[in-house]
Amino acid sequence: xxxxxxxxxxxxxxxxxxxxxxxxxxxxxxxxxxxxxxxxxxxxxxxxxxxxxxxxxxxxxxxxxxxxxxxxxxxxxxxxxxxxxxxxxxxxxxxxxxxxxxxxxxxxxxxxxxxxxxxxxxxxxxxxxxxxxxxxxxxxxxxxxxxxxxxxxxxxxxxxxxxxxxxxxxxxxxxxxxxxxxxxxxxxxxxxxxxxxxxxxxxxxxxxxxxxxxxxxxxxxxxxxxxxxxxxxxxxxxxxxxxxxxxxxxxxxxxxxxxxxxxxxxxxxxxxxxxxxxxxxxxxxxxxxxxxxxxxxxxxxxxxxxxxxxxxxxxxxxx
Amino acid sequence: xxxxxxxxxxxxxxxxxxxxxxxxxxxxxxxxxxxxxxxxxxxxxxxxxxxxxxxxxxxxxxxxxxxxxxxxxxxxxxxxxxxxxxxxxxxxxxxxxxxxxxxxxxxxxxxxxxxxxxxxxxxxxxxxxxxxxxxxxxxxxxxxxxxxxxxxxxxxxxxxxxxxxxxxxxxxxxxxxxxxxxxxxxxxxxxxxxxxxxxxxxxxxxxxxxxxxxx
Numbered sequence: 001x002x003x004x005x006x007x008x009x010x011x012x013x014x015x016x017x018x019x020x021x022x023x024x025x026x027x028x029x030x031x032x033x034x035x036x037x038x039x040x041x042x043x044x045x046x047x048x049x050x051x052x053x054x055x056x057x058x059x060x061x062x063x064x065x066x067x068x069x070x071x072x073x074x075x076x077x078x079x080x081x082x083x084x085x086x087x088x089x090x091x092x093x094x095x096x097x098x099x100x101x102x103x104x105x106x107x108x109x110x111x112x113x114x115x116x117x118x119x120x121x122x123x124x125x126x127x128x129x130x131x132x133x134x135x136x137x138x139x140x141x142x143x144x145x146x147x148x149x150x151x152x153x154x155x156x157x158x159x160x161x162x163x164x165x166x167x168x169x170x171x172x173x174x175x176x177x178x179x180x181x182x183x184x185x186x187x188x189x190x191x192x193x194x195x196x197x198x199x200x201x202x203x204x205x206x207x208x209x210x211x212x213x214x215x216x217x218x219x220x221x222x223x224x225x226x227x228x229x230x231x232x233x234x235x236x237x238x239x240x241x242x243x244x245x246x247x248x249x250x251x252x253x254x255x256x257x258x259x260x261x262x263x264x265x266x267x268x269x270x271x272x273x274x275x276x277x278x279x280x281x282x283x284x285x286x287x288x289x290x291x292x293x294x295x296x297x298x299x300x301x302x303x304x305x306x307x308x309x310x311x312x313x314x315x316x317x318x319x
Numbered sequence: 320x321x322x323x324x325x326x327x328x329x330x331x332x333x334x335x336x337x338x339x340x341x342x343x344x345x346x347x348x349x350x351x352x353x354x355x356x357x358x359x360x361x362x363x364x365x366x367x368x369x370x371x372x373x374x375x376x377x378x379x380x381x382x383x384x385x386x387x388x389x390x391x392x393x394x395x396x397x398x399x400x401x402x403x404x405x406x407x408x409x410x411x412x413x414x415x416x417x418x419x420x421x422x423x424x425x426x427x428x429x430x431x432x433x434x435x436x437x438x439x440x441x442x443x444x445x446x447x448x449x450x451x452x453x454x455x456x457x458x459x460x461x462x463x464x465x466x467x468x469x470x471x472x473x474x475x476x477x478x479x480x481x482x483x484x485x486x487x488x489x490x491x492x493x494x495x496x497x498x499x500x501x502x503x504x505x506x507x508x509x510x511x512x513x514x515x516x517x518x519x520x521x522x523x524x525x526x527x528x529x530x531x532x533x534x
Contacts, residue, residue, distance in 0.1 A: 286371060
């Protein structure tokens with residue numbers, strides 16, 4: 001057997017700083033400093049711990065809004081499916097408090113089958129559009145629902161600016177991939193980054209919203225800051241969060257959930273009480289804040305605006 | 320002299336009995352804590368945005384946990400010599416049944432509004448409900464035959480054979496859990512590993528017993 005004697009100048013393995021900690025030494029210094037300052041200035045400390053979302057001014061009302069009772073802000077911001085920040089409903093509210101990192105400006109790439117592709121700074125991107133408040137029902141595939149007052153603008157407004165060409169049959173969306181900021185991405189629960197897609201006519205429908213806020217303020221990390229998709233007649237997972245890439249494509253995109261389980265998650269994923277998911281009956285839903293279940297509406301109650309998109313399609317087959 | 324000895328014995332017996340009943344009371348309250356916590360959480364609005372889901376999930380989880388704890392009693396007895404703990408196994412098993420019943424009632428009442436047709440459709444249609452339902456039905460005969468009277472009526476051997484259903488029930492419960500998660504299977508896998516460890520201990524124990532006999 002080989003024995004190795006420790007030299008007098010050597011330090012034992014246990015005393016060596018972990019590489020990870022060494023790598024993050026500046027962050028460590030910063031946080032120590034912040035903690036020190038926090039002790040001296042308690043008001044500053046609060047601002048540092050949880051991001052304070054800025055309110056929007058000049059937000060117009062929308063005729064598409066429902067007058068149903070809104071789900072409370074607390075529930076909307078603490079009960080989230082956002083696997084990039086953990087798989088339990090409470091995880092995103094805990095892990096996304098500092099997201100997105102303000103020192104890195106958020107960019108959105110728009111490209112693919114269009115005449116005016118480009119990379120936009122998020123702040124410049126939203127400046128061009130009039131923001132409106134839209135109070136939409138949100139139905140999750142798991143059988144619960146909320147009523148959320150979103151702030152945003154129609155996706156169509158943005159897509160038209162990029163001038164899609166005749167080959168643009170679908171629009172593909174991609175979430176940020178950054179395991180440093182999104183700890184959930186360190187495990188292969190889904191095939192990261194998260195990808196979603198819409199048919200071009202679905203994307204152009206006036207109901208389809210790019211949202212940047214809710215309850216009059218900027219989106220919090222757990223709700224998909226800074227910019228996310230809202231498609232109220234589809235199950236919630238179609239509403240991809242924290243978008244960095246919008247691409248016009250000719251072929252139907254493979255979405256993250258289709259890749260995970262194609263038998264259970266179809267491309268369309270329209271809310272449909274008559275087509276059951278193998279695990280959740282879709283006939284009923286529990287509105288957050290209520291104890292008993294209520295009936296689920298076809299297209300989540302938005303049939304008037306969207307039913308003709310699917311005229312002649314067998315919705316049991318194209319689920 | 321004779322009287323004195325019998326006196327001492329009965330006193331010892333008495334103190335052993337009081338000790339057991341003190342432990343039993345303590346254990347009874349301990350096992351009730353999850354329920355107390357949930358009810359307290361419900362009335363103080365501490366169960367999150369979807370309290371019904373929290374109640375259903377937690378009661379199901381506690382049923383599974385108590386099943387595993389019940390299966391842990393025998394291995395502890397074999398390897399620590401703490402034979403007395405068998406006295407508490409019935410209570411643990413009945414607690415598994417109790418939490419499973421709460422789980423079931425929440426599903427039947429708050430999810431299905433006790434609509435028999437809807438419930439039947441659900442059991443037939445959704446495999447994870449089917450599996451969960453079967454494991455609850457299998458728990459019923461075990462709960463019914465848990466009394467001393469029933470034990471005597473069935474006879475030790477038959478009673479034991481019947482109560483081996485616990486293994487099947489625990490397995491089905493783990494499968495039920497695994498089938499209902501969307502993508503992150505970590506938690507149900509942990510319970511499956513714990514259950515297979517319990518199986519291995521039993522297998523090992525019965526093999527080593529056979530060896531002793533054949534020698």
